[in-house]
Amino acid sequence: MTKRWFNVGKIVNTHGIKGEVRVISKTDFAEERYKPGNTLYLFMDGRNEPVEVTVNTHRLHKQFHLLQFKERQNLNEVEELKNAIIKVPEEELGELNEGEFYFHEIIGCEVFTEEGELIGKVKEILTPGANDVWVIGRKGKKDALIPYIESVVKHIDVREKKIEIELMEGLIDE
Known part of the structure; x- marks a missing residue:
């Protein structure tokens, strides 16, 4: 199978001379995913198999996550990792609490009002701060930005790929 x-995540550059790499994170749980000791898999152009690495250190620097791997401890050893895509296998995703979802479960869901009117599909999730914001692609209209908060998002069914929201006044530009 x-x-x-x-x-x-994606490695976008190196950082310093001690083998750190700059990562733009695409994970919902960066602190957990990049924890020292965790195994990550790097997918690189020109290689058929992923490169397995173990996180040695993790810290934040501006908008980047800086990672150092146990297997590569200097600038020369990480130079080739630029543009690598960082992935994990499905079995390492881990269980979530009730009411928590992975981004890949939400992206692609159709969004409906409580009255059953289709608004569009979730095409991206932004993480600006206090709460996530879902970008809803709408046919022939500007994308809608929906905050993932209890007063707006009323029901999520990831199996059916359907989300129901309370459409508050002014939330969506017509």
Whole structure:
């Protein structure tokens, strides 16, 4: 059976001379995913198999996550990792609490009002701060931004790929 892989980040550059790499994170749980000792898999152009690495250190620097791997401790050893996509296999995603979802479960869901009117599909999730914001693609209209908060999002069914929201006044531009 083919393994399902999930994108958790991309190495965009090196940082310093001690083998750190700059990562733009695509994971919902960066602190957990990049914890020292965790195994990550790097998918690189020109390689058929992923490169397995173990996180040695993790810290934040501006908008980047800085990672150092146990297997590569200097600038020369990480130079080739630029543009690598960081992934984990499905079995390493872990269980979530009730009411928590992975981004890949939400992206692609159709969004409806409580009255059953289709608004569009979730095409991206932004993480600006206090709460996530879902970008809803709408046919022939500007994308809608929906905050993931209890007063707006009323029901999520990831199996059916359907989300029901309370459409508050002014939430969506017509």
